[in-house]
Amino acid sequence: MTLDTPTVAFVTVLVVCLQGGILTALWLIHRDMRGIGFWAGGALLVAVGVMGSFLLSRSLPSATLVVSNVAIVAGLAITWWGIDAFFGRRPGYRLGLVILTITAVGAAYFVGTENSRGRIIFLLGVFALMAGLRIYSLLREVEPGTRFSQFFTSTALGAQAIYYLVLATTVFSLPPVEKPLAQVPFFGWLFLIPMLLSIMVVFGVVLLVNQTIATRLKESARRDVLTEALTRRAMEEVAEDELARSRRHDLPLSLLLLDIDHFKLVNDQYGHAAGDTALRQFAGAVRRCLRREDVFGRLGGEEFCALLPSTAVGGAAQLAERIRQSVANLAVEAGGHRLSMKVSIGVASLGEHGGNWDELVNQADRAMYAAKRAGRNRVIVGEAQPAATGLPG
Template sequence: MNFHIPTAMQLTATMSMIIGLALALTLTGFPATLRQPMRLWVRGLLIQPFSYALFSLRGQVPDWLSIIVANALLVIAFAHITEALRIYSRKSPLTGLMLVLVGLAVVGEILLTYVWPSLYGRIILISVMIGLQASIGVEAIYRKQDSITRPEHLVALMLLVGVAIMIVRVAIVPAPGFMELTMSSPLQGIVFTYAALLPVIATSGFLLMCGERLNKDLARLATIDPLTGVYNRRTMAELANKAIATSKRHGRSLSLLILDIDHFKRINDQFGHEAGDLALCRVVEIMHGVLRGSDVIARIGGEEFVAILPDSNEAAAANLAERLRERLEESDFSVSGWPVPLRASIGVGSMGPSISNLETLLRETDRAMYAAKRTGRNRVVAASTLEKGQDGVAGDRPEISSGSY
């Protein structure tokens, strides 16, 4: 049975249009970071139908429409899909390259239609363009920093199949009687079957990709402080308990820092809450610069932070805390050209015979931090220097327990 190419083209155009319109209706339910690649994908799907519709009208409309414009639209559609995958993978768009490919397609189709008429030449030109764009899309998926998910493998597989088909299409010279793109042949049947399946399978995979990214982002937001990007209170407690268990299991030291920015209310009152937010972010930036990569930073209150220091005894943790305090004091933080001093009181606590769980470690480290507050601020106090029973916590200071995290 002959594969009727014009009918296949019309079917592909209809399917692409329906899927594109359906996907366009779902965009508002996704965050802004995903809406941009999804818009590009939708535009690609909505441009494709016009290309296939013009292909199917070969012989009924002028050649400049059914050949030049149709092929240009096809290359533009794949350019949008390729850019969608790059932006989804957090890569910079290749707008310049895509414009060059579209320009080459238009110029090449004009020359191969009117100057040096060649159907095979046109097939080679567009196959190379589509194969190159599909390869760029595959590269965007497999060269991203995150682990590759199954939906991403699915989309990449569909693009790789397209690349393979384009290579075969270039390698096989059409039979002498093959005069028009709409003529039926086994290879044409494969090409347009793939063209009909691509919008369905690849778009399903792309939607699953976006759904998994959304779930990952939501899970991440549940574990971090949205302003500073460090862990929140609840996640700090989970990570601290794991670190304590590891410390006990392997007999390793473990220390904790509790840092409270001095006179933070004064920054908010004098310069506004936006300046306070900038100060918090600056403190976190300095903490990242001083602490080790294995250390864990969390924001547990308005201007209060915790750092979990694996494999650090109290002396090493106190030295690190002092370097951190000095770096904060020396920082050149300013708001609208006005210098704003950053000072902090830091308490240091370590696991030991009398401190064997998170609740006790937090309580003793918090007492040390508040002792630093009471004795002048902008200093480091270790929990071991406090006399037994000494109350370093002010009367209105709430008790910190692991259960509250």
């Protein structure tokens, strides 16, 4: 049993249209996520191009075939741009437009010279290139929460690229004929391979969206809604990991405990809305002073902490002073009032003699309360003493 060309064309168009419909539905559900609209639009454009290439090119002028071929590549380019947009990167618009221009010129040349064999080989090469670009964008930055879907989708795209290159090589090795694909052994069945792989790609995209949403929900549960700082529990988990890394590589680890001075008066005099505004601006001021690898958390109320990997006590004290000055320079506008803020900071470090998390926390806690007793709005470096328990309440 063999599959004739009309059957192959019909099934191809049907599958591609279904894929476009699935991605469109995905976009309608998750309009707030960047990139999905690119995927939906690109898939629908591919469907239009496939329809023109397989079903309409015989009854319409040859220019229709050129436009249809370009539409397929344009759809693939848009899906490639969508991957970069999804991960928050700037899509490669310029390279995509260059590829589209080359595709248009090449397709027009081969159609004009009635060289079906050359056109097919040329397009298969472009399809393989577009698959490679999408793989690059998918694996450019592998996120822990979406690792499986990124590799799954990339594997399907890689198999597609190999299929296109093998098919192009096969067509090139055959004698020039009017319908070169018809001469490929078992092509009536071999066409099912890219159909299956394209379905796997769509499945991978849906999985990528689901894993991304799950990762974001998990991350949001670890963060304070108001300030976006890590919650107390999440901070403790990160601290244990950093402590283990510090011990393993014999690296210093420092901790800052920060308590906003007289914050209760802000809530009492200006209301909780003003207090929330003050907390958000305070968190922003602290975060701007931290490095990318530093970890910022909210312990509760007006108490915050910052964990500083690979930082000795001297560097931690300097950073704490920069934070104190940054907070002192804040001018918080809330409810028609202009509020100033001050913060007391305790500094502690594991140093070269090691220690445990309880010792680090209690050392910073004592230093922070010493800053309060000394008049507030200052930084004090703590001295190591026997540990008590846990984070300050």
